[in-house]
Amino acid sequence: AVGRGEAAEADKRDYNIPIVEKNADPEQMLLSYLRKRLRLTGTKYGCGGGGCGACTVMISTYEPASKKIRHYSANACLLPICSLYGAAVTTVEGVGSTKTRVHPVQERLAKCHGSQCGFCTPGMVMSIYTLLRNYPEPTSEQMMAALAGNLCRCTGYRPILDACKTFCKESACCQRKANGKCCLDQEDDLFDKEEKVSTRLFSTDEFQPLDPTQELIFPPELMRMAENQPKRTLFFHGERMTWISPVSLDELLDLKAAHPKAPLVVGNTSVGPEMKFRGVFHPIVIAPARIPDLNVVKRMDDGLTLGAACSLSLVKDILTNAISEYPEEKTKVFCAVLQQLRTLGGEQIRNVASLGGNIISRKSTSDLNPILAASNCMLNLASRGGKRQIPLSDVFADGVGNNIITPEEILVSVYIPHSRKGDYVSAFRQAPRRENALPITNAGMRVLFEEGTDLIKDLSIFYGGAVSTTICAKQTCGTLIGRHWNEQMLDEACRLILKEIALPGSPSGEKVDYKKILVVSFFYRFFLEVLQSLRTMDPCRYPGIPMEYRSVLQDFKTKIPQSIQIYQDIEPSQSPQDPVGRPIMHQSGIKHATGEAVYIDDLPSVDGELFLAVVTSSRAHAKIVSIDTSEALKGPGVFDIITAHDVPATNEFYYSDGPEIIFVICVGQIVCAVVADSDIHAKQAAAKVKIEYEVLEPVILTIEEAIKHNSFFEPKRKLEHGNVDQAFETVDNIIEGEIHIGGQEHFYMETQSVLAVPIGEDKEMDVYVSTQHPAIIQEMVAASLGVPANRIMCHVKRVGGAFGGKLLKAGLLASVAAVAANKTSRAVRLILSRGDDMLITGGRHPFIGKYKVSATRIQGKSTCPYSVNKSFSVTG
């Protein structure tokens, strides 16, 4: 792979030369390779699981047969560098910088105020940039789709979209013109005349034009390599893992026979998170992406055959084309599949995730399996024993997900049939967020009527997400055959479905109820959709859908928002030097957009630096009987284990929120920490620390339980006004009640980050930390080390979002890092993974407030001379 960044490793004079990595480790993802190995820190770590887009880069590949170059965005956090053989990687540094030229995408994002904390900005730049490489004048729909995989927590997206719109074909305005003027130019008309207001936040006149001829070309050396080098099997051997990339199906089948447990990896969006977050380890992985049979795209008389390694983006394009070319009645399956593909992951995920991967590995949450199964799709399987074709629905036939595909078998391609005349096909999904989120429940449904009637001839209903696998409402479907498509059938169907789809109970129970509602809602919607279609064909025969239900049929298409910001305009007499009231770009705006803005983990590594990984308590209330670190200490690169015994002074802090403890005990609290030469080694070792607990009662998980056990953080808080007891005896009215507020994750884009660097003298320490409160960090670190505060220098340049969440916890984590740095005399870096961050930090606490107010009517007016207010707040 060739990096296109500005700085590079072991490079000479020309700072923009190809990078040849001779020891590609299959466990190394592109993100850490870019950030740590090549020192290209513009690409950010936000979640590590392809969920936030902060690590978006552009991958470019060249296909010698078609002589086509493909540019696509991808999440560097999930992309193994081994998968980039022959590919070019463009990072935000390669797009532009203050040292070369700032790219129009970067310039406009900054000048349209599209950056605030700036941590998501490089990822935004890369998503937009990649889109513009492929479509220099995109539609606003394309723009929205391109950004669906990128989260921003500060701006509310409006200013980001303002910047995006300047690249779109359509007018940047709301399209409503009045008096021949664009609405954006009608400030005087739009708003209250008394106060002069403005909505103009930037001037497009000063933007450089986008000139597609000025972009970086695909590296000619890679083009030559692709054209001249015969494809051969690649082996990459890492510290623990081997990556094999065969080039022929025969070879693949041999490999699979030899290593039946080795997973096939194309986009690594399924196996990757499994290995990262669930501790699954595969000593061998097989990458089949380069095998022609798995990339086949074949149009047949009755359907399409698509290779299992085809990316979801490619499938999306193929289906979109097919829909525009085939008669409507043949494309109902395609439309339903496409419906799911639009929101399946973000663009970055779809660009790398494979069709086969989604089918094979995402048993339960696959958005494709229910609709493909309901549509009679077929799987073409192969093994050294031979080839066979099976219906996808057979895979889920037993309802418990026992695999009928043998370990030696691989999925070569998928056959998606045309819909038949009289087929009605729909797909549904509900997810926490419309785009780029795994579904809570989804469904695929198909009905075929006896020709010219509404008598059910064939019905197929599949659900995903409900239980541990995709399941078919087989009995329901069988029972309903021959029934009319009417409300009686609907009632019966809902009853049957709820009976057949037995959802397992969960501790809270809430999700089960929710899923049940979704399961019947999806069928209800399908009922209405089909009814609507029947009526469209034969309005006399089928009833119209009552007005109040029609909203059910509306599709929530995400349109580009048209909100504007209105602010008090400056007076014409205001001096041009006076910035007050003018929309001024963020001081670091351009640097946010070029990736040059330095956050904690972008600080270059310090000589001998160690990475710290935390070991957290898995019990809410327990006594730690023993901590066995022996296995962890044997791990490669492990330097030491830090426990409470290593804290030279204070291990507990008392602030307004109750005690804060550096090392344990509460679920998620830190029991000990491993320091090693890399984050991977530290985390591997942390997983090997064995902690023996003696569980204590009571286990308090909710505020209600805390109240019940009288478990309060002192002092209790109570607001009273007046003589309360006396008042309640004499008042006319007493009003009592409770307010519940749920907890809330802060979800700053930059996870908690600390770099503690011992100066080497007098226990002095430089502490670089992402915090809103440097003074308290200094105080806590000094207290934990038992040194005067003036020995601790707390440095904060900028914070990648905080929202109140980088105060005391940041101080605790800084203390953990500082204690480790003090013990080892080494610099210690502690960058919480997203999972650890959400586990360890409390977020905004849930809240219960109880109030009791008395009211006495005085002289005809209702007043509140006395009031009582009790409130409790417990960390969840």
Place this chain on the structure above:
Amino acid sequence: AVGRGEAAEADKRDYNIPIVEKNADPEQMLLSYLRKRLRLTGTKYGCGGGGCGACTVMISTYEPASKKIRHYSANACLLPICSLYGAAVTTVEGVGSTKTRVHPVQERLAKCHGSQCGFCTPGMVMSIYTLLRNYPEPTSEQMMAALAGNLCRCTGYRPILDACKTFCKESACCQRKANGKCCLDQEDDLFDKEEKVSTRLFSTDEFQPLDPTQELIFPPELMRMAENQPKRTLFFHGERMTWISPVSLDELLDLKAAHPKAPLVVGNTSVGPEMKFRGVFHPIVIAPARIPDLNVVKRMDDGLTLGAACSLSLVKDILTNAISEYPEEKTKVFCAVLQQLRTLGGEQIRNVASLGGNIISRKSTSDLNPILAASNCMLNLASRGGKRQIPLSDVFADGVGNNIITPEEILVSVYIPHSRKGDYVSAFRQAPRRENALPITNAGMRVLFEEGTDLIKDLSIFYGGAVSTTICAKQTCGTLIGRHWNEQMLDEACRLILKEIALPGSPSGEKVDYKKILVVSFFYRFFLEVLQSLRTMDPCRYPGIPMEYRSVLQDFKTKIPQSIQIYQDIEPSQSPQDPVGRPIMHQSGIKHATGEAVYIDDLPSVDGELFLAVVTSSRAHAKIVSIDTSEALKGPGVFDIITAHDVPATNEFYYSDGPEIIFVICVGQIVCAVVADSDIHAKQAAAKVKIEYEVLEPVILTIEEAIKHNSFFEPKRKLEHGNVDQAFETVDNIIEGEIHIGGQEHFYMETQSVLAVPIGEDKEMDVYVSTQHPAIIQEMVAASLGVPANRIMCHVKRVGGAFGGKLLKAGLLASVAAVAANKTSRAVRLILSRGDDMLITGGRHPFIGKYKVSATRIQGKSTCPYSVNKSFSVTG
């Protein structure tokens, strides 16, 4: 080798474990290995040539045959790590630290105020520590000898010796007692009664006792290795160089036959500086130290045979023992050789330098060759062709240094004969500094008289340092045979010697005159010494030496100084909290002594850091026609070459001393700079930059020449008082004159040091620099980069000596580093070698002052109503 430092590389929990270096590079010296590889920065770089002792460490070796452990001090800067196979290295970190315990040597040096800038202190500690390991109660002579190789530029040594004396057997005081009280306790008596004074600077009560049983033991693993592993030939292959250490003479002779050009290296005190400072490169070196034949010590009837690999310290011990055991008449040669050995190098040099090395490689400046040659010493040579014995004097017989030892031959041992009855033998030397400095001229002389007379029977006079080799005044000696030892002979001898020893002319001529004086002075002294001895034997026959000449015979033995510091004592009423007037230890005193005090080059390396080496002009006045960097850029690890073109803004500064230019031109000014991944690579590449000059006239080298060519830095300075012209016409007297003051090197122990670290945003830069004037550094760096000064953070924690020499030049060097850091976006470290430092920095300028003063007698008094004073100052 096993490092005993506290921190160590790639180590685990136990931070004090053995270090196994599998890729020992023969070009790697222990100093850089300790500092850069093991991050043990307590051992300092002062001169790199064994001249200052700042890098002193203790080496311990174990001899399985005798079961003896030898501890000796050595200069880490000259010690190849390859030579340390099986040896243990103790650094100042291993002796003690604030984290473990502070060793008594460290404590006392600090508390006796023996550290000021602190840069020499760790070396002092190691010299004293090593002495105490061998002699827990040393004599003051041993202490003086142990410290002779350690320079201090701040303290004037007195407080260092105060600390040392507390370990010595003798009383710490001046030994003059009065009224039964030690002189140190007699403040009231010693000094003016009116002002209460004190000389008490520390209290010995608070010192920990020295407990020799508490020292680190010799590593048992190395002991086992020495005892159990058979000796085998060692090969170390480095980047450019191979080190071969054979174990038998046969093997050595084979190697020498195969590689006749490969030098033999024992202590590396001769080949090392040649490679470091004179660009000599040896692809192969042979280390014969482990061969028994070369370590032989044999007492014979008529003399001693000493192996060529014997260290000079061992030779010193052997001769000292022999002198105490043999009758005086047999030991006159030994005494003379010992006289030279006492001042030959410092203890650190003598501990590693070999007898053979001094004889073979130091042709001209060897302090041993003249006396050994004059004493009829013999060399035992061997080659694959056979063995032979030749008189050492034959080596110098031709007077021009043509080698009669063939390239295949090696020196196995040296035979030093007993003196015969009637032999008078003396050795002389004159050096810039008595200890640890190469001689300007030295001599060895021997005379044998006809028995019972003063008639010269045999005379041998050898000089070193005078010309390019050791030479013999052969004709003089021949002519004087048969003459009486009287003043006539002396006159004749001086005349003959001056005629025979033709000293080549030099540009300045001064040194030639000085050497001529030395050449005859040595003989004059020899004349007096012999005369004295003759008279002692037969006072009636030989004349006494006149009183006024007797001082010539006094030996300048360096005794421990007994100076004391007297200061105004505090009043008894002064509050104990009031520090004024109390002798308080340097705030960093303990850290100086433990090596924990961090200087610029002790800062850990920054990620991706580059080392900068300067290429200086070799012409005083020239036009640079071209700079050819092509070969330099091809060097391993070379990153870039920085020239004046890379300076974004100001290249010239005008301050009070005239212009300061970042890049060129004057001898020693910086033409360009190489940045590479290590200091060695940078320096290797810098040597390959080819500069073509067009020499310009005039070349101005002295102030006189500058005045002649009217070359002044404006504005000219002239001090006038009153109406000068008028006054000179009317005055009674005019006094005119000139004052000349020579230039002076500042010679701070820590050479000029800069670390420029780009922050990565807005051209911000952290500049860590050893300077007395951080503000001007900030200003100069900002001006050179063309950024506001607030972008440059200049950090100064401490300075390893400066004496006025770290002001403007430090700013220039900081600008060079900053320009390179700006261009490369990498941290750049610039640590001047001692040679470059003395070349580039101006030092205190030489000075000529011209004055003209008028004086008129008024009313009987002499006054100076008018005066004129002109002064010129030109950088040398």
